[in-house]
Amino acid sequence: MSLSEEKELSIEDLIEILGSTIKHDDDNKVITFLVMLLTYTHEDQINLGFLAESSTGKSYIPLEISAYFPQEDVIKIGYASPSSWSHLPSTLMSKYGVPITDEHRPTRAKVKEELEFEGEKPSKEEIEAEYQKRKRLWKEMLKESYYLVDFERKIVIFLDMPHYLFLQRIRPLASHDEREITHIITDKKERHGLRTKKIVIRGFPTIVYCSAKLGMEEQEKTRLLLLSPEKSQEKLRESIFLKIEREADRDAFIKRLMEDPKRKMLMERVRRIKEANIRNVIIPEELRSFIYTQFMEDHPYLIPRHQRDISRLLALIKAHALLNFMNRKQTGNPICRNIIVNEKDVEAGFRLYYSIAEANEFGLSPELWEIYRKLKPYFNENGLTILEFQKAYFKEFHKPIGYKYAKEILQTLESAGLLYHEPDPSDKRKLRYKPLESGVKNSSNGIGELYDILRNELPEPFYENKAIDLIIKVRKCSFEEAERIFQIFVDEGKLFRDPYGLWHWSK
Numbered sequence: 001m002s003l004s005e006e007k008e009l010s011i012e013d014l015i016e017i018l019g020s021t022i023k024h025d026d027d028n029k030v031i032t033f034l035v036m037l038l039t040y041t042h043e044d045q046i047n048l049g050f051l052a053e054s055s056t057g058k059s060y061i062p063l064e065i066s067a068y069f070p071q072e073d074v075i076k077i078g079y080a081s082p083s084s085w086s087h088l089p090s091t092l093m094s095k096y097g098v099p100i101t102d103e104h105r106p107t108r109a110k111v112k113e114e115l116e117f118e119g120e121k122p123s124k125e126e127i128e129a130e131y132q133k134r135k136r137l138w139k140e141m142l143k144e145s146y147y148l149v150d151f152e153r154k155i156v157i158f159l160d161m162p163h164y165l166f167l168q169r170i171r172p173l174a175s176h177d178e179r180e181i182t183h184i185i186t187d188k189k190e191r192h193g194l195r196t197k198k199i200v201i202r203g204f205p206t207i208v209y210c211s212a213k214l215g216m217e218e219q220e221k222t223r224l225l226l227l228s229p230e231k232s233q234e235k236l237r238e239s240i241f242l243k244i245e246r247e248a249d250r251d252a253f254i255k256r257l258m259e260d261p262k263r264k265m266l267m268e269r270v271r272r273i274k275e276a277n278i279r280n281v282i283i284p285e286e287l288r289s290f291i292y293t294q295f296m297e298d299h300p301y302l303i304p305r306h307q308r309d310i311s312r313l314l315a316l317i318k319a320h321a322l323l324n325f326m327n328r329k330q331t332g333n334p335i336c337r338n339i340i341v342n343e344k345d346v347e348a349g350f351r352l353y354y355s356i357a358e359a360n361e362f363g364l365s366p367e368l369w370e371i372y373r374k375l376k377p378y379f380n381e382n383g384l385t386i387l388e389f390q391k392a393y394f395k396e397f398h399k400p401i402g403y404k405y406a407k408e409i410l411q412t413l414e415s416a417g418l419l420y421h422e423p424d425p426s427d428k429r430k431l432r433y434k435p436l437e438s439g440v441k442n443s444s445n446g447i448g449e450l451y452d453i454l455r456n457e458l459p460e461p462f463y464e465n466k467a468i469d470l471i472i473k474v475r476k477c478s479f480e481e482a483e484r485i486f487q488i489f490v491d492e493g494k495l496f497r498d499p500y501g502l503w504h505w506s507k
Helices: 011-018 026-040 060-066 108-118 124-143 164-169 233-248 250-259 261-275 285-298 306-323 343-360 366-378 386-397 403-415 447-457 464-475 479-491
Strands: 048-051 074-077 091-093 146-150 155-158 180-187 195-202 206-211 225-227 278-282 330-333 336-340 419-424 427-435 495-497 503-505
Touching: 011 026, 011 261, 011 343, 026 048, 026 060, 026 206, 026 225, 026 261, 026 306, 026 343, 048 060, 060 074, 060 155, 108 124, 225 343, 233 250, 250 261, 261 306, 278 306, 285 306, 285 343, 306 336, 306 343, 343 366, 366 386, 366 403, 386 403, 386 427, 403 419, 403 427, 419 479, 447 464, 447 479, 464 479, 479 495
Parallel strands: 048 206, 048 225, 074 155, 146 195, 155 206, 278 336
Antiparallel strands: 091 146, 180 195, 330 336, 419 427, 495 503
């Protein structure tokens, strides 16, 4: 590979360079790098979630990728409690947006010095009067002040999943609702009791979550592009060899990395992108039409979360263009420039997106999707108990899995609409998990055809029992299965209920 700083870099080039410290995980490392690169755009940033069991490298990948970026732009957080966001490093600002420092705080010594500089030697009374006047102004300025947490052009890596209340409180930030979000809290540290404290969070950071927890609220999942490290034998072998190389002689290993011309070239490319002040990455009209047509062909039945999925696809397309900004058509001026996407960027974006799209569109991590895909043949018509699932998992993946973790996996797959449970006929204390008869929710076979039939048969508002009866008649399924299918249509936004309890088809 040529080391020219002007050379156009492909996905394969990135895989080769990033492979110096990350073995395999080709799509994961490229997607992570490109997502972090979007930090330097105006508002195209997206968020990542590395969800996988422990010791798989879920925090290793983003940490290694962040080494290519200026360290002043990277914030690493181990854990965050519900209220910790209000104690992040901040700057006290006046209502006019000017930083307030101790230099502005009045003291008698400062007042005396300034009065003496202006003219005759002031009396004690004059000094005290002027001091009290400035003290009142100082207090008024503090009452109107706020604390600014600046996340502009920052990469925030959570090495462990924050408290769920913390996630709730930063939802507007993760969703890019506003560039500046104001929070009002009560500060218990004030000398005279509680006092309200105004905090303004500015900017659209790139947020990366790393977690071994399966449980995550749907609202959080839809705000993340979910990734999971590979667990193949080839990757594990090469990772062990790399670990021996690194830990056998750390200084020599670090020296070799620092002298690697390809790594140095990529770090310089990142620096140039940061300094280029690229405001927008523009997709021309003809490519927009192609992207729309292709996405609609691949998603014949749309659900609300596809509105966020398309944004992630567009982000990956733009990130590839940003990586090669010096080889793209540019508009604007050097202070605020735009670059134009080309066909190579669209091709690269689709390739990367579809490598993880199937799992993400179910709200599952790629790791969970792989577990479901490999163990699905074990779910016969009788289904699996948790113990039977544990045995199937060991047979397929050659490692034991705990009862609690197995139960969490099954419950997560059930919440995604891929499984359902029924009491074991021979022992009501046990549950048997079975795949939905329809298989994949978005399949055009079964569910899609049923949707068309129901719309034709029930064109006017209807009660739920009428739809359930029709589903049972068409599918020849049980009442419970019909209820689950009806709920799928509700969850996908195809149905809504009015105040009178009647159901309507969404337009």
